[in-house]
Amino acid sequence: MSETALTHTDTTVAPPMGMLAELTHRCPLQCPYCSNPVELERRSDELDTAAWQRVLREASRLGVLQVHLSGGEPAARPDLVELVETCAHEGLYSNLITAGVSITPERLAALDAAGLDHVQLSFQGASDEVTEHVSGMRGAFEKKCAFAGEVKALGLPLTLNVVIHRANIHQIDEFIDLALALGAERLELAHAQYYGWALHNRSALMPRRADVMTALRAVEAAQARLKGRLAIDSVVPDYYAHGPKPCMNGWGRQTINITPSGLGLPCHAAQTIPGLEFWNVRERGLADIWYHSPAFNAFRGTDFLPDTCQSCDRRDIDHGGCRCQALMMTGDARQMDPICQYSPWHDEVQTLTLEEAGRDEPFAYRRFARTARQA
Amino acid sequence: MNQALNDNTVMRLPRGVRMRHDAARGGWVLLAPERIFQLDAIAHAVMTNVDGKQSVAQIVDALAADFDAERGQIRRDVLALFHALIDRGVLEVTT
Ligand code: SF4
Ligand code: SF4
Numbered sequence: 001m002s003e004t005a006l007t008h009t010d011t012t013v014a015p016p017m018g019m020l021a022e023l024t025h026r027c028p029l030q031c032p033y034c035s036n037p038v039e040l041e042r043r044s045d046e047l048d049t050a051a052w053q054r055v056l057r058e059a060s061r062l063g064v065l066q067v068h069l070s071g072g073e074p075a076a077r078p079d080l081v082e083l084v085e086t087c088a089h090e091g092l093y094s095n096l097i098t099a100g101v102s103i104t105p106e107r108l109a110a111l112d113a114a115g116l117d118h119v120q121l122s123f124q125g126a127s128d129e130v131t132e133h134v135s136g137m138r139g140a141f142e143k144k145c146a147f148a149g150e151v152k153a154l155g156l157p158l159t160l161n162v163v164i165h166r167a168n169i170h171q172i173d174e175f176i177d178l179a180l181a182l183g184a185e186r187l188e189l190a191h192a193q194y195y196g197w198a199l200h201n202r203s204a205l206m207p208r209r210a211d212v213m214t215a216l217r218a219v220e221a222a223q224a225r226l227k228g229r230l231a232i233d234s235v236v237p238d239y240y241a242h243g244p245k246p247c248m249n250g251w252g253r254q255t256i257n258i259t260p261s262g263l264g265l266p267c268h269a270a271q272t273i274p275g276l277e278f279w280n281v282r283e284r285g286l287a288d289i290w291y292h293s294p295a296f297n298a299f300r301g302t303d304f305l306p307d308t309c310q311s312c313d314r315r316d317i318d319h320g321g322c323r324c325q326a327l328m329m330t331g332d333a334r335q336m337d338p339i340c341q342y343s344p345w346h347d348e349v350q351t352l353t354l355e356e357a358g359r360d361e362p363f364a365y366r367r368f369a370r371t372a373r374q375a
Numbered sequence: 376m377n378q379a380l381n382d383n384t385v386m387r388l389p390r391g392v393r394m395r396h397d398a399a400r401g402g403w404v405l406l407a408p409e410r411i412f413q414l415d416a417i418a419h420a421v422m423t424n425v426d427g428k429q430s431v432a433q434i435v436d437a438l439a440a441d442f443d444a445e446r447g448q449i450r451r452d453v454l455a456l457f458h459a460l461i462d463r464g465v466l467e468v469t470t
Contacts, residue, residue, distance in 0.1 A: 063399025186377030
């Protein structure tokens with residue numbers, strides 16, 4: 001593969017701004033809402049260091065400005081420092097998305113010296129008990145707090161990221177206090193998105209409406225109170241919304257995802273849509289994947305959307321919402337997102353939400369399948 | 376934290392915010408945690424003077440020398456830009 005893959009630039013398609021580099025699916029935690037696919041990719045299939053470095057160089061040439069080093073747990077890769085160095089060398093802004101339970105202070109210092117720009121640290125609970133219950137790992141909370149302290153001691157900017165669901169929605173105020181105590185500049189409170197493991201666990205994760213409303217009020221109050229001290233980004237839970245979110249800001253418009261084994265995806269859940277052809281960075285240049293792969297071109301633009309969207313003034317804002325969710329609930333990825341109040345499936349979604357929020361199910365923790373799966 | 380800016384205030388980019396040229400799309404951008412700000416030509420001209428050393432008055436003087444515009448107007452534009460960027464957490468006052 002040549003690195004000068006940018007031989008043809010389609011003038012109607014803009015280059016990507018961001019790349020999500022899923023370096024590995026390995027992770028010491030087992031969050032039941034993990035966005036990784038249920039069928040996790042194995043270590044033996046992961047791209048090697050040279051391949052990732054080539055991808056980063058191609059990304060920079062293609063127009064990517066920010067790289068999110070993610071996973072799984074990206075620190076499970078022994079070459080993480082090298083990859084951060086390559087980002088810095090290419091002028092790419094590097095964001096480390098970590099669970100913060102496995103990076104030693106020495107390694108963090110090496111990442112800092114290599115030019116790391118920002119750390120996004122996940123918290124599963126605002127207390128020891130909830131963290132252990134959600135992550136499946138004993139002692140994780142304490143490790144995360146210590147890690148946050150080490151990040152701040154180096155002067156690196158820190159964002160706390162929390163996925164909100166039924167088992168931690170009562171801790172909103174505690175998460176805010178935690179972010180302040182740890183010296184984070186930003187706090188992201190994102191309600192679980194139901195793909196991958198989260199879909200598998202939907203009836204254990206779905207919060208009740210009253211709790212969602214209480215949480216939203218708590219967030220709004222804190223946003224006003226802490227303006228200028230702590231930036232709080234909150235992602236409203238989809239199933240309780242009237243209009244869909246502009247998923248990925250549009251399919252193949254701004255972001256490219258690379259899986260541990262090198263597949264180029266328009267969104268991390270794109271593999272749930274059958275019939276899409278994904279190209280691999282082992283065989284194709286990144287620019288070729290972005291501009292020409294069938295998966296990226298499948299839902300670019302808005303032409304494929306139903307008539308209701310075509311005559312709707314939100315068409316160029318939400319792009320009809322999420323393709324994966326449309327498929328999941330209507331059986332057709334070209335439908336409008338059923339979260340939309342105009343969707344024929346909207347009522348069904350609401351009913352299902354209420355039903356599942358009323359159930360009490362245990363978590364199925366994220367794990368590698370022990371043996372190859374039989375259908 | 377919307378502190379009043381005056382002629383002696385000195386600004387800098389906080390850690391985790393970088394300005395760079397964006398060759399693919401043309402123009403300049405500020406890269407920040409989870410966000411990208413595209414700068415227009417004027418904002419870029421102002422930001423090239425933000426170095427953690429020059430005061431607001433010095434920046435306004437430098438711009439007044441480069442651009443054919445009234446100094447008071449330049450000062451208002453510079454302060455408006457600084458306030459907007461401070462509010463978004465991508466610019467800070469040196470202490
Ligand atoms: S969501 Fe949890 S299990 Fe999944 S990669 Fe992140 S920390 Fe690991
Ligand atoms: S009809 Fe289509 S464009 Fe309009 S809000 Fe619903 S999904 Fe979005």
